[in-house]
Amino acid sequence: MKKLLFYLLLSLFAFAFLYPFLWMVSASLSEERSITHVTLWPVSFTLDHYIKLFQSIPISGAFLNSIFVATLVTFGVLVFSSMAGYALARHRFKGRNLLFYFLLFTMTLPFQLTLIPNYILMVQFGWTNSFAALIIPGLLNAFAILLFRQHFLSIPQDLIDAARIDGCNELRILFQVLWPVSVPTLITVGIITFMTTWNDVLWPIIVIREEKLMTMPQLVTLFAVGGRSMGQIGMKLASATLLAMPIIIAYLIFQKHFIQSMAASGQKE
Amino acid sequence: MSKSKTISSYLLVSPYLAHILVFVLFPVGFSLFLSFHEWNIISPMEYVGLSNYEMLLQDQYFLKSLRNTLVFLGIHIPLQISIALGLAVILNQQIWFRAFFRGAFFMPVVVSGVVVTILWQQLYGYEMGSINMLLMSMGLEKVGWLTDPSWAMPSIAIMATWKNVGLYIILFLVGLQSVPKSLYEASALEGATGWQQFWHITLPVINPTMIMVMILSTIGGFSLFIEPYVMTGGGPLNSTLSSVLYIYKQGFFYYHMGYAATLGLVLALIILLVVFIQRTVIENKQP
Numbered sequence: 033m034k035k036l037l038f039y040l041l042l043s044l045f046a047f048a049f050l051y052p053f054l055w056m057v058s059a060s061l062s063e064e065r066s067i068t069h070v071t072l073w074p075v076s077f078t079l080d081h082y083i084k085l086f087q088s089i090p091i092s093g094a095f096l097n098s099i100f101v102a103t104l105v106t107f108g109v110l111v112f113s114s115m116a117g118y119a120l121a122r123h124r125f126k127g128r129n130l131l132f133y134f135l136l137f138t139m140t141l142p143f144q145l146t147l148i149p150n151y152i153l154m155v156q157f158g159w160t161n162s163f164a165a166l167i168i169p170g171l172l173n174a175f176a177i178l179l180f181r182q183h184f185l186s187i188p189q190d191l192i193d194a195a196r197i198d199g200c201n202e203l204r205i206l207f208q209v210l211w212p213v214s215v216p217t218l219i220t221v222g223i224i225t226f227m228t229t230w231n232d233v234l235w236p237i238i239v240i241r242e243e244k245l246m247t248m249p250q251l252v253t254l255f256a257v258g259g260r261s262m263g264q265i266g267m268k269l270a271s272a273t274l275l276a277m278p279i280i281i282a283y284l285i286f287q288k289h290f291i292q293s294m295a296a297s298g299q300k301e
Numbered sequence: 302m303s304k305s306k307t308i309s310s311y312l313l314v315s316p317y318l319a320h321i322l323v324f325v326l327f328p329v330g331f332s333l334f335l336s337f338h339e340w341n342i343i344s345p346m347e348y349v350g351l352s353n354y355e356m357l358l359q360d361q362y363f364l365k366s367l368r369n370t371l372v373f374l375g376i377h378i379p380l381q382i383s384i385a386l387g388l389a390v391i392l393n394q395q396i397w398f399r400a401f402f403r404g405a406f407f408m409p410v411v412v413s414g415v416v417v418t419i420l421w422q423q424l425y426g427y428e429m430g431s432i433n434m435l436l437m438s439m440g441l442e443k444v445g446w447l448t449d450p451s452w453a454m455p456s457i458a459i460m461a462t463w464k465n466v467g468l469y470i471i472l473f474l475v476g477l478q479s480v481p482k483s484l485y486e487a488s489a490l491e492g493a494t495g496w497q498q499f500w501h502i503t504l505p506v507i508n509p510t511m512i513m514v515m516i517l518s519t520i521g522g523f524s525l526f527i528e529p530y531v532m533t534g535g536g537p538l539n540s541t542l543s544s545v546l547y548i549y550k551q552g553f554f555y556y557h558m559g560y561a562a563t564l565g566l567v568l569a570l571i572i573l574l575v576v577f578i579q580r581t582v583i584e585n586k587q588p
Contacts, residue, residue, distance in 0.1 A: 038391045045388060046405040049463070053408065055431065056420050067429075112316040119313035123306070131314065138325050140576075142520070144545060145569035148552050148562040149328035149335065155342060172320040202309040231413040233527050234545070238553060249415045256419050257531055265423055272419040276412050283411045287404050290411055295471045 053276070060269040067265055081266035082274075088267075091274060093244060094251040101166045101247060102229040108171035109225045110218060116172070117180025118206050122192060132181075139174045147238075154239050165239040166247065170229060176221045179296065183217040184210065223286070223293040230279060248275055335562035342558055353563040363564060366544040367571070369454055373543075374522045376458040381518055382511065385466050389473035390499070403474075407467035414464065418531040421460045422447070425532075447533055450540040457528050457541055465521065469514050476510035477503065512583050516576050523572050544568050 059067045060081055062074040085091060119125070120132055150169060159165040187210060195209045211218065236250040243251070252271045283290050336353050340346040357363055388406065392399055409417055424431045425446035433443040446456040484502050493501070504511075525543035529535050535542035535550075548568070552561030 038394070038396065042388070042391060042396070042402050045384075046402055049405050049408060049467070052420050052424060055424075056416075059423070112320070115313045116317035119310045123310040123313070125307050125310035128310075131318075134321075138321060140573065141325070141329070142523070142569040142572045144523070144548065144565045144572070145332060146325065146328035146565075147545075147548065148558060148565050149331040150324060151552070152331070152335075152342070152558065153323070153328065169324050172317055177317065202306075202313060206313075227411060231415075233413070233415055234549070238549075249413045252419070253415045253527065253531060256415070256422075257534075268419050269423065272416045276416040279411050279413070280408070283408070287400075287407075291403070291407055291471055294407075294410060294468055295475055 053280075056269050056276075057273055060266060060273045062266070064264060064266045067269075081264070081270040084264075085267050085270050085274075089251055089255050089271075090244060091248065091251060091271065094246050094248040095274075095278075097163075097245060098230055098248040101163060102226050104167050105170040105229045106222050106225045108167070109173060109176050110221060112172045113176035113221065114180045114206060114211070114214075114218075115203075116177045118184050118202075118210065120177065121181045121184035122187075135174050135177060139178070147234075151238050160239050161242045161245060163245065166236060169235075170225075173225070175297070176225065179217055179221055180214075183214055187213065219289050220293040220296050223289055224297050227279065227290075332562045332566050335559050336566055338559045340558045341556040343556075346559075349559065353560050354567075356560065357563055357567060362539065362542060362547055363544070365539050366542045366547045369540065369542055370522050370525070370544060372454045373458045373461075373525065374519060376455050377461055377522060378515060378518050380458070380462045381466055381469055382514055384462065385469035385514065386473050386507075388466075389470045389477055390503075392470065393474060393477045403467075403470070406470050409464045410467040412464075414527045415531065417460065417464045418528050421463075422532050425456055425460075448537055450538045453533055453537060453541045457525070457532065461521065461525075461528065465518070469517075472510055472514060473507065476507035480506045508583070512580060515579055515583070519575060519579065520572065523568065523575075 058074045061077055061079070063076040063078050063080070066075040120128060120135075154160050154165045154169075157164070159168070191209060191213070192205060195205045200209065230247075231249060232247075233249045233253050236247045237253065240246050240250060246254070252275045255271055256268050337348060337350060338346045339349045339353075392403060396402070427433060427443060427445055427448055430446070432446065436443060445452060447453050480503055485498055488498055488502060524545055526545040526549065529541040529543050529546050530549075533541045535546050544564070545568075548561050548564045551557045551564060
């Protein structure tokens, strides 16, 4: 009896979480005038909104920009953060503990503090309206370093010593000996970084004004806010659907990894 | 310790040092410097002493944005914790299709806030929105979810809960799994009811998770931007003007860089203070 109530409650919530997405897809495939009638299947099927969307904004270019930016940022974070994490975990050097506490301290700093000065930095560097502004400030992050450090602490010293005896330098030890035994951490950091970069809007809106350089969420946001969607719900929902698709597909394939990674990211507090 | 290895240590951390110097340390110092100046980026910077701070203390909009954040948090945090904890407790039992339910609740977490906002803007629509249609079919009055100043912020808080609750379910599930089974068994032998077990065993053990959820939600509340930016532009009557949206407007509409930096600085201090209070108060309350 209690179990039945649980299933009822779970199903109700599951419906509340899934229905809006289903509605979004089906409404984006319906004629404008019948969007409000839509329940779960398009009432009057049409691809109009998508066709018009592709004609009015460079959304495929924005998609490629987003892929480019998120991939480079993720790659950079994996390389540079694992380097710092490795040194903090397995090397002894002057200032190491200081650096570690400093790392913990910077993690607590709210982004509101550095938003304006970082924008001015971009202006001074001449990076506004360039991918540099989207990529370079994101190439490292404290939380990734912390995750790598934690993981590298657990690796047996023998493995590192053996590689040193073989004459490996520290970079080769990191990338050829430690990386292969750190796949779960690499996946966690990779997913979190890729997702946050892919979904970020505030920073792109601030530093990019030129349409052909915009990331996908930025372009979709400005399209929804600005006058160009001309109040057409169908086109707005089509743009939102296209923006959601890549991440949802990735999520459906790698669901377990997504959930584990995000759970790890919650632990940072 | 060989010298070459020490050098290699510094080489390994050098990208991090360079990055933090340029993108964290310098900006923190520079934002303090900016807060004593007036600057629109183009004309020369002008020293104005404390006037940015004086302006901030009397700034109706900034105070309004803080009040709006309080409204948001007052609704969002209790809603988030009760739904997330409730669903986590249910999912922690022997349940069929557990992976499906968990996956469904988690779906909004991975999707961009822009998607969620565009989507809910339609669901909240006054004339044609699905939610009002549902209310009408049940014989209830339509609600101006985003057009009524007293409803707009609560509406955003509800939407934000929908977006994030999946993550907190997972965090609570992790916490619940750390409750020793033997405690339940022992207390059941002594005749404790399910509720008593929940209050006296489960809650104390997952207290750290609770603090974490509260702090993460608080930081999220102070970071609201895209939701009001897309849905309401901060309106109606500034009832959804968030602090970050206000900083954005001061900085990138009016180009008051000095004042925007001051706002960011003060806001950051407020966030740190609130998080600190939450941490100490709740930790001291622990039995």
